[in-house]
Amino acid sequence: xxxxxxxxxxxxxxxxxxxxxxxxxxxxxxxxxxxxxxxxxxxxxxxxxxxxxxxxxxxxxxxxxxxxxxxxxxxxxxxxxxxxxxxxxxxxxxxxxxxxxxxxxxxxxxxxxxxxxxxxxxxxx
Amino acid sequence: xxxxxxxxxxxxxxxxxxxxxxxxxxxxxxxxxxxxxxxxxxxxxxxxxxxxxxxxxxxxxxxxxxxxxxxxxxxxxxxxxxxxxxxxxxxxxxxxxxxxxxxxxxxxxxxxxxxxxxxxxxxxxxxxxxxxxxxxxxxxxxxxxxxxxxxxxxxxxxxxxxxxxxxxxxxxxxxxxxxxxxxxxxxxxxxxxxxxxxxxxxxxxxxxxxxxxxxxxxxxxxxxxxxxxxxxxxxxxxxxxxxxxxxxxxxxxxxxxxxxxxxxxxxxxxxxxxxxxxxxxxxxxxxxxxxxxxxxxxxxxxxxxxxxxxx
Numbered sequence: 337x338x339x340x341x342x343x344x345x346x347x348x349x350x351x352x353x354x355x356x357x358x359x360x361x362x363x364x365x366x367x368x369x370x371x372x373x374x375x376x377x378x379x380x381x382x383x384x385x386x387x388x389x390x391x392x393x394x395x396x397x398x399x400x401x402x403x404x405x406x407x408x409x410x411x412x413x414x415x416x417x418x419x420x421x422x423x424x425x426x427x428x429x430x431x432x433x434x435x436x437x438x439x440x441x442x443x444x445x446x447x448x449x450x451x452x453x454x455x456x457x458x459x460x461x
Numbered sequence: 462x463x464x465x466x467x468x469x470x471x472x473x474x475x476x477x478x479x480x481x482x483x484x485x486x487x488x489x490x491x492x493x494x495x496x497x498x499x500x501x502x503x504x505x506x507x508x509x510x511x512x513x514x515x516x517x518x519x520x521x522x523x524x525x526x527x528x529x530x531x532x533x534x535x536x537x538x539x540x541x542x543x544x545x546x547x548x549x550x551x552x553x554x555x556x557x558x559x560x561x562x563x564x565x566x567x568x569x570x571x572x573x574x575x576x577x578x579x580x581x582x583x584x585x586x587x588x589x590x591x592x593x594x595x596x597x598x599x600x601x602x603x604x605x606x607x608x609x610x611x612x613x614x615x616x617x618x619x620x621x622x623x624x625x626x627x628x629x630x631x632x633x634x635x636x637x638x639x640x641x642x643x644x645x646x647x648x649x650x651x652x653x654x655x656x657x658x659x660x661x662x663x664x665x666x667x668x669x670x671x672x673x674x675x676x677x678x679x680x681x682x683x684x685x686x687x688x689x690x691x692x693x694x695x696x697x698x699x700x701x702x703x704x705x706x707x708x709x710x711x712x713x714x715x716x717x718x719x720x721x722x723x724x725x726x727x728x729x730x731x732x733x734x735x736x737x738x739x740x741x742x743x744x745x746x747x748x749x750x751x752x753x754x755x756x757x758x759x760x761x762x763x764x765x766x767x768x769x770x771x772x
Contacts, residue, residue: 362587369630395585395634402678403630409683431707432634432653433674437684 342371350414351448352380357389360397368397372404372416381414384447388420393428405437415439419447533563533592540596546570548577549772550644554738555764556745558708564760565591565633566706569599571606576642578606581704581764582635582654585675590631597626598633598676606637612650616676616689620652623677632678636669636704640696644768647702650691652676655707656722662699664730668722669694698770701740703729708761712748720751737765 342364345353352375360368375383385401401416408414418429418440429435441447538557545553555568565584571577580602584591605619616637623633634653640646649657653675659667673689681687705725712720728747732740741763748761 365586395583395632396587399585399630399632399678401630402632403628406629406680406683409680431655432678433672434653434678437674437679 342368344371344375346375346378346380347448350379350381351384352378352382353384353386353444353448355386355389359391360393362394362396365396365400369400369403372401373407376404376408376411376414381408381412383408383414383416384444385416385418386420386444386447387418387422387425388444390422390425392424395428398428398432398434401438402434417441417447419444529589530563533589534559537563537565537592537595540599541568542570546572546577548640548644549642550769551577551640552737552767552769553579553764554736554741554766556741556762558745558748558757558761558763560708560757560760563588563592564708565595566708566760566762567595567599568704568762568764569602571603571639573607573639576640578637578639579702579704579764579766580606580635580637581706581762582633583706583762585630585632585634594627594631594633598623601626602635612637612639612648612691613689616650616652616673617681617686620676620679620687620689621681624680627677630678632675634675636672638702638704638766640766644696644770646693646695648691648693650689652689653678655705655710658703658726658729659694660701660703660729660733662697662733664733666726666730667694668726696768698768699733700768701729701732701737702766703740703744703763704765705744705763706761708757708759709744709748709763711759712752712757712761713755714751715753715755720748724751737767740765740767 343355345355347353354371354375356368358364372383383404405416408416416438418425418438420443421429421440429438429440541557542555545555553570557566557568564587567580567582567584569580571580582598584594584598601619601622605615605622608615608618632653634655636652636654636657637650638657639648641648647659649669649671651657651670651672653673657669659669661667669692671690671692673687679685679687710720710722710725714720725744728744729740732743735743744763
């Protein structure tokens, strides 16, 4: 299965969006972590992961995202939001108790609103 | 007519990694016709030899990687306990179902003054790195869980140690179960792992949830201290505890459907007779049958403990 490279979209006020596709597995995890670090280095304090086109995520990919969050938290206070996740991703985030560390929104639009400076914090699903 | 190759310096000798199609395109773009191509025989012959050399080298590298992975698989298997413990009032069985890759599944047994304990876990990721982290985790868990104090504090200390020892973001999801010395109670702590299943003698299945995030994932210095809260439940003879890693419920059939938690709960509810060994073997057979000829994408580990009431 072909997987597009993650596309990083800089936004305003430190909100960045990372569009992901396909399966987030060991093969794609290093690039995923690089894109997150890139966003943080560019000044992102809120990163929205657009997961609308993501089928599955394994522990390697989750590790990469946790590593990205830790990198962000060391640099500045901020958050990584999971947007538009399917039941497979929901299961992984529930099992690993990661919903308390990653806000989750039903849509990307909601994530962008919630992640906006005046929206303080994205809601939990 | 384009100049003969002899008239031209072979400055455009292609790089070894260029696909053959592009090389031919380049030669033709340089103005060669079919006659010229024939005269490029020496160049083409050299290219073919170069490609063969690359293929041989790649084949050798691949075999070396495969040999390394096979060795990692052997080392990982040897880190698992060689013997199943014999504990009063309990009967224990364990299985490790390997997949095509080197996974990070583990199980371990502990003998503590508070009672015997079992850990089933999974190191994030696959490959040689996971096997190395597995070894590191096993040593840390054996040491930390043997320390005195509340289970909550021991898990917090283990998390902190792994945060410092593991590369950023790598973690171990684990389920720890401890039996009272008289086997009349079970205390469990789930750290980002699949739930445990307590199968009563009646066939009722209770899903054991709760707990905290995986070990090594959350750095308390920047993200707040993760909470690891254990829970306790009473046991009776005939009860069974079943623990497994995610490779079990995520095992896929040829159509891509997953085995799933509901199928597992229904299966466990039917396995009320027989030993703990029968339970793990029945689950293994059911998963193999479900996956049919499909190779498992992920390894899985399962441990079953039956409360016998016999001391």
